[in-house]
Amino acid sequence: MNTGARSGRAADQIVQSLEDRIRSGRLADGYPLPSERELMEEFDISRTVVREAVQTLSSRGLVETRPRYRPVVRKPGFDTAIATISGVVGHLLNQPGGVRNLFETRIMVEAALVREAAKDATRDDIAALKYALDENRMAINDSELFYLTDTQFHAVFFNISGNPVLPAVQRAYTTWLAPQWMRMPRLPERNQRNYEAHQAIFEGILMRDPDAAEAALRDHLAEAWAQVRATFGDI
Amino acid sequence: MNTGARSGRAADQIVQSLEDRIRSGRLADGYPLPSERELMEEFDISRTVVREAVQTLSSRGLVETRPRYRPVVRKPGFDTAIATISGVVGHLLNQPGGVRNLFETRIMVEAALVREAAKDATRDDIAALKYALDENRMAINDSELFYLTDTQFHAVFFNISGNPVLPAVQRAYTTWLAPQWMRMPRLPERNQRNYEAHQAIFEGILMRDPDAAEAALRDHLAEAWAQVRATFGDI
DNA sequence: CTGAATAATTTGGTACAACCAAACCTAGAG
DNA sequence: CTCTAGGTTTGGTTGTACCAAATTATTCAG
Numbered sequence: 001m002n003t004g005a006r007s008g009r010a011a012d013q014i015v016q017s018l019e020d021r022i023r024s025g026r027l028a029d030g031y032p033l034p035s036e037r038e039l040m041e042e043f044d045i046s047r048t049v050v051r052e053a054v055q056t057l058s059s060r061g062l063v064e065t066r067p068r069y070r071p072v073v074r075k076p077g078f079d080t081a082i083a084t085i086s087g088v089v090g091h092l093l094n095q096p097g098g099v100r101n102l103f104e105t106r107i108m109v110e111a112a113l114v115r116e117a118a119k120d121a122t123r124d125d126i127a128a129l130k131y132a133l134d135e136n137r138m139a140i141n142d143s144e145l146f147y148l149t150d151t152q153f154h155a156v157f158f159n160i161s162g163n164p165v166l167p168a169v170q171r172a173y174t175t176w177l178a179p180q181w182m183r184m185p186r187l188p189e190r191n192q193r194n195y196e197a198h199q200a201i202f203e204g205i206l207m208r209d210p211d212a213a214e215a216a217l218r219d220h221l222a223e224a225w226a227q228v229r230a231t232f233g234d235i
Numbered sequence: 236m237n238t239g240a241r242s243g244r245a246a247d248q249i250v251q252s253l254e255d256r257i258r259s260g261r262l263a264d265g266y267p268l269p270s271e272r273e274l275m276e277e278f279d280i281s282r283t284v285v286r287e288a289v290q291t292l293s294s295r296g297l298v299e300t301r302p303r304y305r306p307v308v309r310k311p312g313f314d315t316a317i318a319t320i321s322g323v324v325g326h327l328l329n330q331p332g333g334v335r336n337l338f339e340t341r342i343m344v345e346a347a348l349v350r351e352a353a354k355d356a357t358r359d360d361i362a363a364l365k366y367a368l369d370e371n372r373m374a375i376n377d378s379e380l381f382y383l384t385d386t387q388f389h390a391v392f393f394n395i396s397g398n399p400v401l402p403a404v405q406r407a408y409t410t411w412l413a414p415q416w417m418r419m420p421r422l423p424e425r426n427q428r429n430y431e432a433h434q435a436i437f438e439g440i441l442m443r444d445p446d447a448a449e450a451a452l453r454d455h456l457a458e459a460w461a462q463v464r465a466t467f468g469d470i
Numbered sequence: 471c472t473g474a475a476t477a478a479t480t481t482g483g484t485a486c487a488a489c490c491a492a493a494c495c496t497a498g499a500g
Numbered sequence: 501c502t503c504t505a506g507g508t509t510t511g512g513t514t515g516t517a518c519c520a521a522a523t524t525a526t527t528c529a530g
Contacts, residue, residue, distance in 0.1 A: 023329075035509075035510060035511085045484085045485085046484060048283070048485065048486090049483090049484070051287075051512090052286075052287075052290065052484095055287065055290055055291070056290070056294070059294030059295075061323050067511080068492050068510080068511055070493090070511080076327065077327070081324055082320075084323055085319045085320045087295040087319075088295055088296050088297075088311045088319055091254075091297075092312075101400050104396070104398050105401065108351070109343070109344065109347070112343050112344070112346060112347040113343075163336050163340065165337065165340050270480075270482085272481075272482095280513085280514090281513060282514090282515090283514070284512090284513070287512095302483080303481085303521050303522065304481095305522090
């Protein structure tokens with residue numbers, strides 16, 4: 001059937017339909033989509049449209065496509081949402097002030113989290129912090145490992161509230177800001193200083209002193225930023 | 236030339252190339268993309284691949300496509316990034332606790348902004364707040380207008396820092412949470428209470444008292460949330 | 471000469487058939 | 501039972517063709 005350009009959007013109906021199936025679970029998470037040829041029969045459309053629909057689903061993060069593999073259904077999570085905008089963010093970060101603007105929001109968010117931690121952290125939360133801090137200390141002489149434990153330490157703050165948005169946000173920050181960090185010289189003495197900064201934040205939380213904890217966090221991140229600037233100049 | 240499936244990604248190269256041209260300005264913002272047939276000649280590929288590339292660009296927000304019109308180049312901004320994930324976010328909000336999780340992050344972010352405002356707001360910032368507050372008061376009896384001025388008042392906080400990410404974030408919050416707000420009964424007495432809450436926040440900032448301002452903001456948003464729950468139940 | 475009506479051309483949306491190469495599946499050899 | 505060889509399915513790509521809307525060129529009335 002050749003109906004030409006009806007409304008200009010044949011693929012959208014397919015997208016809608018598949019979207020419903022994914023949300024309802026009729027297309028189960030982790031399983032491959034029906035083959036393109038099956039879909040074109042089922043919906044009575046050309047493969048062109050099927051492929052367009054699949055691509056749309058892919059760009060919305062509802063299916064995961066690798067070249068030459070069957071698309072795999074993915075029920076979207078917050079990480080999916082973040083991955084979706086990574087492309088655009090890449091552009092924004094390359095603009096003047098892009099990295100700085102993003103990093104500033106990170107400071108703001110994490111400062112808020114640290115305050116909340118200082119006010120509300122449970123015994124378990126503090127134990128988690130202590131553990132992460134110890135891991136961090138033991139990695140001072142291994143810069144690769146230190147980077148990991150550093151991230152882990154900060155991650156604790158994003159996990160405390162239990163709100164699933166926040167860990168995703170942290171992963172976004174680390175992903176997007178990683179290119180800068182990765183290309184910076186790894187100096188053990190910096191590790192030492194960073195560890196001490198972490199310790200100061202931890203102290204503030206232990207003391208239930210939001211202002212002190214926040215101040216320590218801000219110092220820490222401001223210094224990190226200064227190091228970035230010293231390496232890359234104004235970005 | 237039929238080279239079959241070489242590497243599985245012909246469109247990606249085109250996307251890359253066009254992306255560069257957009258970023259460098261050789262494809263100027265606001266102008267239409269070359270026609271599909273021109274592109275297929277220039278890159279020596281089939282129209283299928285051209286269309287696929289264009290769709291990818293569209294999904295990344297680098298071009299704006301309307302059915303039957305030439306795609307228009309759009310240099311991405313933070314709003315573009317937000318628009319890109321709106322689809323996925325829609326899914327997430329329909330999940331249990333989705334709205335709540337998002338609203339909680341909004342409280343957190345805005346609380347942080349209010350604190351910063353209380354600490355650092357300039358004379359101009361405070362004037363802007365005062366103006367928004369007055370507009371808000373004068374709209375108490377017009378629920379439609381009140382909603383607007385309400386949003387405007389909160390917007391001031393997202394603008395103070397000058398970081399362009401934050402206004403985009405606020406637009407995202409208002410867009411994504413609007414469906415709930417829109418369907419809630421508009422009662423003048425609620426307008427009155429909300430105005431008073433805004434006033435309290437403003438007072439806190441005027442007094443340079445971050446704790447007071449934050450507390451007022453949290454009360455305000457918590458009450459808004461309570462109203463949402465009263466209307467929709469657990470969501 | 472101007473402006474509106476009209477014709478010609480371009481361009482995006484869709485369909486269909488065919489081909490390649492990688493992934494997948496199946497059956498037979500070891 | 502494992503492993504390999506071969507055939508089959510499937511995604512990636514091309515080319516051609518057609519329709520209808522958008523754009524441009526042309527014509528003609530005022």
